Amino acid sequence: MFPSPIRLSKSRFLSGLQCAKRLYYEVHTPELAAAVDPERQAIMNMGIEIGEYARRWFPDGILVQETYRQTHAALRTTMELVKDPETSVIFEAAFEWQGTLVRVDMLERIEDDAWRLIEVKSTAKVKPIHIQDVAVQAEVLCGAGIRIARVGLMHLNTRYVYEGGPIDVEALFVIEDLTEQVQQHSSRVREQLEHMRHMLRAPFPPAIEPDGHCHSPYVCPFWPHCTQDKPDRWIYQLPGSRHTFKELEGQGVETIDEIPAGFQLTVLQQRMKDNVEWMSPEFSTVMQSVVYPVHHVDFEMFMPAIPPYPGTRPYRPIPIQWSNHIEHQDGRIQHDTYLCTEPKDPREEIARSIIATVGETGTICVYSENERHILLSLAEAFPQLKGELLKIVERLWDLFAVIQQHYYHPDFRGSLSIKSVLPALVPHMAYQDLAIHNGAMASVVYRKMVLDELDLIERARMASDLREYCARDTMGMLMLRHVLLEKATACIAPSSDA
Numbered sequence: 001m002f003p004s005p006i007r008l009s010k011s012r013f014l015s016g017l018q019c020a021k022r023l024y025y026e027v028h029t030p031e032l033a034a035a036v037d038p039e040r041q042a043i044m045n046m047g048i049e050i051g052e053y054a055r056r057w058f059p060d061g062i063l064v065q066e067t068y069r070q071t072h073a074a075l076r077t078t079m080e081l082v083k084d085p086e087t088s089v090i091f092e093a094a095f096e097w098q099g100t101l102v103r104v105d106m107l108e109r110i111e112d113d114a115w116r117l118i119e120v121k122s123t124a125k126v127k128p129i130h131i132q133d134v135a136v137q138a139e140v141l142c143g144a145g146i147r148i149a150r151v152g153l154m155h156l157n158t159r160y161v162y163e164g165g166p167i168d169v170e171a172l173f174v175i176e177d178l179t180e181q182v183q184q185h186s187s188r189v190r191e192q193l194e195h196m197r198h199m200l201r202a203p204f205p206p207a208i209e210p211d212g213h214c215h216s217p218y219v220c221p222f223w224p225h226c227t228q229d230k231p232d233r234w235i236y237q238l239p240g241s242r243h244t245f246k247e248l249e250g251q252g253v254e255t256i257d258e259i260p261a262g263f264q265l266t267v268l269q270q271r272m273k274d275n276v277e278w279m280s281p282e283f284s285t286v287m288q289s290v291v292y293p294v295h296h297v298d299f300e301m302f303m304p305a306i307p308p309y310p311g312t313r314p315y316r317p318i319p320i321q322w323s324n325h326i327e328h329q330d331g332r333i334q335h336d337t338y339l340c341t342e343p344k345d346p347r348e349e350i351a352r353s354i355i356a357t358v359g360e361t362g363t364i365c366v367y368s369e370n371e372r373h374i375l376l377s378l379a380e381a382f383p384q385l386k387g388e389l390l391k392i393v394e395r396l397w398d399l400f401a402v403i404q405q406h407y408y409h410p411d412f413r414g415s416l417s418i419k420s421v422l423p424a425l426v427p428h429m430a431y432q433d434l435a436i437h438n439g440a441m442a443s444v445v446y447r448k449m450v451l452d453e454l455d456l457i458e459r460a461r462m463a464s465d466l467r468e469y470c471a472r473d474t475m476g477m478l479m480l481r482h483v484l485l486e487k488a489t490a491c492i493a494p495s496s497d498a
């Protein structure tokens with residue numbers, strides 16, 4: 001059925017390790033994959049950026065310029081560089097062996113005929129999948145006649161604190177030696193490649209059912225295709241442990257409604273199974289415990305891999321904006337907001353402006369622990385503001401925790417994220433009408449707004465989208481609190497706790 005030889009690559013090999021059916025689809029029916037969303041694209045772009053940045057570690061390195069589509073030329077250039085004794089490091093070296101093609105991030109000559117293979121990752125540590133990643137590369141290079149003496153993985157060092165001036169590349173990255181682990185894997189790699197080739201020659205994809213493996217170590221783009229015929233209340237939608245799913249699947253249970261009585265579920269899973277509105281006996285008291293003026297505060301942040309400002313570290317969250325909808329006792333609603341639109345460290349302005357907006361009185365309603373963590377990190381960064389920031393922390397009232405302990409609605413469908421709770425209880429406050437739908441997208445837009453070359457109109461539009469998104473969160477929180485307060489004080493007899 002597939003007469004032409006099927007070429008494998010490192011990424012196809014890793015897909016095949018995650019799921020044979022995924023590899024089959026990638027090779028034979030890639031059009032079934034979901035489109036790459038902007039957040040996923042941003043993560044991929046960041047990986048490319050980190051890979052390029054890491055090359056600064058070896059200033060004498062030579063890049064194989066040919067792209068992934070110019071395979072033959074890339075292979076030829078690589079061989080010329082390998083043969084040239086003056087070459088110390090090659091970036092993006094291309095090798096092929098028995099129909100498997102790899103591009104190596106860094107290949108460092110450590111003896112005349114011996115090399116160190118280095119893979120660059122934008123992660124903060126070595127993950128199990130990385131061993132397989134470098135093992136297949138090492139195997140292809142060995143097959144192509146390159147002697148690999150050592151194998152390393154370069155990743156970000158999250159303990160590195162940027163002090164200003166040029167980044168210290170050797171402090172920003174760490175190279176961990178994986179030679180031994182790769183040696184242990186090498187005999188299996190050939191077998192795995194052979195197995196994948198054999199599977200790819202079959203006329204149909206392997207019969208593999210979607211479950212937890214579809215999201216780890218990577219989110220599979222064929223998930224929508226593989227799950228399109230699953231029932232509405234499929235057991236995979238149960239929140240929490242994938243063990244529960246496996247156990248239920250093993251018992252032949254397909255929907256949440258078929259879960260047998262007595263099967264051990266977490267509180268949230270049980271609420272989803274009960275599928276009825278529920279409130280605790282204390283719900284009304286808790287909802288009425290707020291003190292006016294009630295602030296509704298949300299921060300947005302971004303987490304750059306390469307620390308941009310002195311005192312910051314890789315992936316350390318940096319707050320970039322906040323919104324505060326203030327409800328006064330007389331019913332007046334006031335809206336304060338802050339967004340840093342310049343490419344500068346916004347933290348001190350964020351700290352000072354949030355202190356100003358929340359004043360000294362009133363409950364500060366937030367949704368999740370995120371705001372607490374941001375305030376604590378600001379208190380650590382600016383000791384002169386620590387006292388005032390810690391007082392704010394003491395006034396936080398987490399609506400997420402309140403809902404978690406005291407309320408459930410069937411339309412939450414097992415998720416207490418504000419993106420699920422808000423549309424369920426305040427339908428006109430959903431996020432789909434906004435240009436920015438979630439925090440990850442906000443972070444991508446912010447980064448673009450402050451760092452990319454944009455015209456003024458585009459920059460202003462992005463700033464407006466960001467403000468609108470953050471304001472939706474806080475106005476949404478205010479309206480959500482009202483709806484919940486009404487429910488809590490209405491005459492609905494509390495059911496017994498599950």
Ligand code: SF4
Nearest residue numbers: 019022214220223226
């Ligand atoms: S969704 Fe799951 S089962 Fe389907 S191809 Fe992807 S990993 Fe395999």
